[in-house]
Each structure stands twice: as structure tokens, then as C-alpha cells.
Amino acid sequence: MALYVYAITGESHPLAVEDMTGVGAEPSPVRALACGPLYAVVSDVSEEIRPKRRDLLIHQEVQERLMEGGPVLPLQFGYTAADEATVEQALRRDVDGYLANLERLAGCAEYHVRASQNEEELLRQILRETPETRELNERIRAGDPDPQLPLTLGRMVAAQVRERQDALAAGLADALVPYAEEHNVRPASGDDFLNLSLLISDDRKEEFLAARSGLVRQFGEGVEFRLSGPLPPYSFVQ
Template sequence: MALYVYAITGEKHPLDLDGLSGVGSEPSPVRVVAAGPLCAVVSDISEEIRPKRRDVLIHQDVQERLMSGGPVLPLQFGYTATDESAVEQALRKDADGYLATLERLRGCAEYHVRAVQDEEELLRQILRDSPEARELNERIRSGDEDPQLPLALGQLIAAQVQERQQALSSGLVDALVPFARDYTVRQASGTDLLNLSLLVADDRREEFRTAEGNLAREIGDGIEFRLSGPLPPYSFVQ
């Protein structure tokens, strides 16, 4: 029978899985497949698993239960194996790498920091701070029919937005990464200007949260911070 694989742990992990049922329409108990110094946490499945809300929450619940007992290599939602033999083979093949990563993640959790900038507030700041943008805007509003004015203003504002957001994003990263063992910056999407993942040691958790809170208060108008964590260290499993 096929297996759904949640995570990899070391053999000394307490693996408190009592009462946990797995993903799928006919959930089976979450259990362990061991190979040498490693264990894979799995459950039996008889269907293709899709990211339904219930199954995503179960996947996350298993990860959080495991995190409470020690370092864990969380797999992304949807990872499956054909059978126990395939799982055992994968554990043995990459044992050294898995063990090294588990040691690197020991005593750590992942935190996500997203920053969103209010576009209207940013536009007001640009028009306030840039004489050239302010002049173009005033000419358009006063009825100047030069067809090049809107294009020139749009290009100027777009360049200013990119420059300011890149500078702000870099400054936020520089302020937070000293509290982390590792970090990764992903491409921001939508209205986000920052999408930052940090690997933070447990003994620096409060220090990090305090610094993030202070930064959010000091950063100024028009910036919203969103902090998530502690989370399984998905971003730091290679």
C-alpha cells in the first residue's frame, strides 16, 4: 500500500504519535518506518491526496506534534512513497545529509515575516518628497493636455516605488537576520514588499519577537507587519 510521508526524524526522537490519524478519506493511524538512525513518519493511503483543508490541517498537526519532541525535517504537503521499502531506501541513501540537517535545525523553529505597504500612503510620500513628481502631478491636475505628462509621471512613480521598497526591504532584513541562524528571502507577491523566512533558535525567540515588534512600531505609517511562527522549518530543509 502507498504511504503518505509527513516528516523525517532521528531514531531518538520520542515520536509521540498517539491518537493521530492521517490524511485521506479513510484515515489510518500515523506510524513510523525506521531505517538505521532515521525514522519516517507516515500513514497508509489508498488514493491520490489533494490539498483539501482537512488534509492540510492534519499534515500541519502532525508536524507540530513532532516539533514539540525534537528536531524534525518536515516534508511539504503531498509527498508520497510507493511502499515501506521505498521509504527505507530513501532514508539509507541520504542518511548523512538528513542527520546533518536535523542537527542544524535542533532547537530552532521557522518564522515568516511579511511586510505590506499601503500604496496610497506610498504615493503621497513620493508626491511630498519628489519635486519632479509633484510638478508633473500639478500640471496634470491643472489641465495641461501634454500627452507625455501621465506617462512621465507614471514612469517616475514606478521607479520611486521600486527604489523605496527595495531599500525598505533590505533595511528590514538587515534588522532581523542578526537574531536568526539562517534566513531566506523570497520574491514578494501582490502588495507585499517583503517575504522573509528566518530560522530562529529557541533561546532567541523572545529577543527576536521583541525586536520584530519594536521594528513594526517604529517603521512608520503605511507599513503592516505580519509575523507567523513558530512553524516547522520547511524553508530550511534541503
């Protein structure tokens, strides 16, 4: 039977998942498959697993339970293997690498910081602080018929938005990265201008949260911060 694989842990992990059932239409018990000094945490599945809400929640619940007991290498949702032999073969292929990763991630969790700005306030700020854009805007409002003015103003404002948000994102990252063991800056999407993943050790968690709260107070309502975590260290599994 096929196996759904949640994570990899070490032999010293307590593996307190015996009361959990796994993903799928006919959930089976979550269990640990031993291979030398490593364990793969798995459950049996009989069908292709799709990202339904129930299964996404179960996947995350298993990860969070494992994190309570020690370091874990979480797999992204949806990873399946044909059988136990396939999983064991994958573990044997890089035992030292898995063990090194578990040691590196011990006592750490992942946090995501995303940030966005109030668009209307940002545009008002640009028009107020940039003479060139203010002049063009005033000419347009006064009825100047030049058809190029709106296009020129739009390009200038867009360039200012990018410049200001790039600088702000860099400054926010510089303020938070010193608290992290490792970090990843990812492309922002939607209205966000910052998408930052940080690997924070337990002994620096409070410092990190205090620094983030300080930034929230510093920027007030002009910048919206969204913090997720502690999370399994998906972004830092090598």
C-alpha cells in the same frame, strides 16, 4: 499500500503521534517507520492526496506535534511513496545528510515575516518629497494637455515605489537577520515588498520577537507587518 510521508526524525525522537490519524478519505493511524538511526513518520493512503482543507490541517498538525518532541525534517504537503521499501531506500541513500540536517535544525523553528505598505500613503509621500513628480502632478491637475505627462508621471512614480520599497525591505531584513541562524529572502508577491524566512533558535526567540515589535512601533501604520511562526523549518531542509 502507498504511504503518505510527513517528516523524517531521528531515533531519539519521542514520536508521540500514536493517537493521530492521517490524511485521506479513509484516514489510517500515523506511525513511524524505522530505518537505522532514522524514522519516517507516515500513514497508509489508498488514493491520490489533494490539497483539501482537512488534509492540509492534518499535515500541519502532525508536523507541529513532532516539533514539540525535537528536531524534524518536514516534507511538503503531498509527498507519497509506493511502499515501505521505497521509503527505507530513500532514508538509506543519505543517512549522514539527514542526521546532519537534524542536528543543524535542533532547537530551531521557522518564522515568516511579510510586509506591505499603504499604497495611497506611499504615493502621497512620493509626490510630496520628489520635486519632479510633484511638478508633473501639478501640471496635470492644472489641465496641461500634453498626453505624455500621465505616462511619464506613472513611470517616475513606479520607479520611486520600487526604489523605496527595495531599500526598506533591505533595511528590515538587516534588522532581523542577526537574530537568525539562517535566512532566506524570497520574491514578494501581491502588495508585499518583503517576504523573509528566518530560522530562529529557541534561545533567541524572545529577542527576535522584541526586535520585530520594535520595527512595528517604529514604522507605525505606514507599514503592515505579518508574522507567522513558529513553524516547521520547511525552508531550511537541505
